[in-house]
Amino acid sequence: MAEDLNSRKEEEERVQQPSPLIIQEADHPIRIKDIDKEALKVLYRLRDAGFIGFLVGGGVRDLYLGKKPKDFDISTDARPGQLRKLFRNSRAIGRRFRLVQVFFHGGKIIEVSTLRSQSEYDINGDKHTVLPANNTYGTLEDDAFRRDLTVNSLFFEIENSTIIDYVGGVKDLDKGVVRIVGEPERRVTRDPVRMMRAVRHASRNDFRIDRKSWSAIVENRDKLLLCPPSRIRDELLKDLHGGCAAAWLKIAIRSKILYTLLPFYEELISDTGSGAALGDTLLRYMQVIDRLHNSSTEKQPVVVSDNLLLASLLAPWIHSKFDAKEKLVGAAHHNRSRELRNLLDMAIGERFNLKRAVKENITTLFVNLTHLIRHSEDKNWPKWLQKKSYFTDCSKFFEIYSEVRGGKEIKNLSFREEPIADNVLPPVVNGRGRGYQGVMPTFSSSPGGIFGLRKH
Numbered sequence: 502m503a504e505d506l507n508s509r510k511e512e513e514e515r516v517q518q519p520s521p522l523i524i525q526e527a528d529h530p531i532r533i534k535d536i537d538k539e540a541l542k543v544l545y546r547l548r549d550a551g552f553i554g555f556l557v558g559g560g561v562r563d564l565y566l567g568k569k570p571k572d573f574d575i576s577t578d579a580r581p582g583q584l585r586k587l588f589r590n591s592r593a594i595g596r597r598f599r600l601v602q603v604f605f606h607g608g609k610i611i612e613v614s615t616l617r618s619q620s621e622y623d624i625n626g627d628k629h630t631v632l633p634a635n636n637t638y639g640t641l642e643d644d645a646f647r648r649d650l651t652v653n654s655l656f657f658e659i660e661n662s663t664i665i666d667y668v669g670g671v672k673d674l675d676k677g678v679v680r681i682v683g684e685p686e687r688r689v690t691r692d693p694v695r696m697m698r699a700v701r702h703a704s705r706n707d708f709r710i711d712r713k714s715w716s717a718i719v720e721n722r723d724k725l726l727l728c729p730p731s732r733i734r735d736e737l738l739k740d741l742h743g744g745c746a747a748a749w750l751k752i753a754i755r756s757k758i759l760y761t762l763l764p765f766y767e768e769l770i771s772d773t774g775s776g777a778a779l780g781d782t783l784l785r786y787m788q789v790i791d792r793l794h795n796s797s798t799e800k801q802p803v804v805v806s807d808n809l810l811l812a813s814l815l816a817p818w819i820h821s822k823f824d825a826k827e828k829l830v831g832a833a834h835h836n837r838s839r840e841l842r843n844l845l846d847m848a849i850g851e852r853f854n855l856k857r858a859v860k861e862n863i864t865t866l867f868v869n870l871t872h873l874i875r876h877s878e879d880k881n882w883p884k885w886l887q888k889k890s891y892f893t894d895c896s897k898f899f900e901i902y903s904e905v906r907g908g909k910e911i912k913n914l915s916f917r918e919e920p921i922a923d924n925v926l927p928p929v930v931n932g933r934g935r936g937y938q939g940v941m942p943t944f945s946s947s948p949g950g951i952f953g954l955r956k957h
């Protein structure tokens with residue numbers, strides 16, 4: 502019933518939308534040559550098979566802003582079954598909405614989704630219900646309207662190189678405004694993660710958040726706690742990875758989203774005594790990780806691991822509880838590890854659905870930081886620590902800590918490790934013939950699987 506009411510209200514809102522704005526090639530900066538060639542291949546193949554296909558979402562937004570898109574998503578009127586036939590090296594993923602991933606050599610994946618009327622995350626009673634097809638698919642307008650932000654709801658079509666704008670996204674891009682599509686209050690209630698997405702895109706592009714969207718975020722921030730913890734964690738990691746973590750932190754503090762995510766910071770940062778200093782230290786951590794991410798080049802890629810990012814975000818809090826310079830010998834080392842582990846468990850373990858190994862790794866970073874700080878003068882790292890497999894991670898964390906405190910700039914922080922995020926899919930697919938030779942997915946029929954993949 503509530504759902505019916507929601508749908509009706511959204512329908513009414515949409516009726517008030519003007520017909521789409523079609524922006525001609527001469528009036529916008531996107532050129533076909535700037536589009537990823539594999540994305541173009543998909544678009545041309547769709548066209549040749551008689552379907553319509555559009556570049557959509559972040560790809561259009563970033564090209565419009567003159568930035569290099571991270572990925573290119575495509576929307577089409579072809580159904581998932583038709584897409585699977587059209588693209589041999591592909592697989593369908595997603596439970597409620599089937600999305601087709603097309604695989605290319607070198608591991609590139611282009612995601613193609615059928616135009617639809619609802620976001621897969623819109624809260625709709627039983628989360629595990631697979632919507633019947635006629636409830637799922639929609640028109641171009643529906644597809645624009647189900648998206649999160651106006652700047653993410655633009656379509657680009659390759660026949661005439663035009664942008665199709667149902668929601669005023671081009672005007673918002675021109676003015677530097679992040680605006681939630683539709684009625685912000687309702688949209689963030691139906692999928693609270695949209696609040697984090699609005700903050701991310703504002704910080705990434707140095708955009709302001711429009712007034713109504715801002716009020717909806719400030720007033721509804723605690724609804725984020727209704728979302729699956731792993732979704733929140735993955736969104737947070739994207740904020741920390743993007744090279745704009747400092748700008749993100751400022752907006753996260755102003756909107757108090759930071760305090761919803763990490764409640765212990767509320768008291769610490771707003772404390773008029775030492776709060777400003779602690780807030781400044783946290784900002785310094787974010788600036789250092791931004792500097793590292795932004796110094797990354799193709800030749801010398803900088804990869805700051807998820808564990809290091811989370812440890813950096815937690816450092817001022819942890820150090821408000823435990824003295825980073827304390828001498829931890831013998832049993833004190835183990836006791837401190839236990840205390841840290843318990844603290845992490847209590848404060849963020851469940852909230853972000855962190856695996857045991859992640860909590861263990863972050864504990865290791867903090868407990869060994871104290872040893873590295875104590876031996877930093879002579880750089881005579883303890884032999885037992887140097888032999889440990891985690892020594893490299895610990896010394897990277899020490900370097901970040903030192904730069905935050907005014908020490909020398911870190912030159913290179915490039916090392917890889919397993920990402921924490923669940924939604925990193927293995928390369929795939931078609932084991933037959935000349936297709937992309939990757940790992941075959943292990944499909945699971947259990948509802949708990951991620952994108953239908955079995956959890957390992």
Ligand code: ATP
Pocket residue numbers: 557558559560571572574620622647648649650653654692694695
């Ligand atoms: P990025 O540069 O980080 O990839 P993006 O905008 O492309 O930014 P994606 O997570 O790749 O972000 O999502 C692709 C598109 O899907 C978005 O541009 C948006 O239109 C839509 N989208 C993503 N998440 C949501 C959501 N929670 N609600 C509605 N639409 C969403």
Ligand code: MG
Pocket residue numbers: 558559560571572573574
């Ligand atoms: Mg994207």
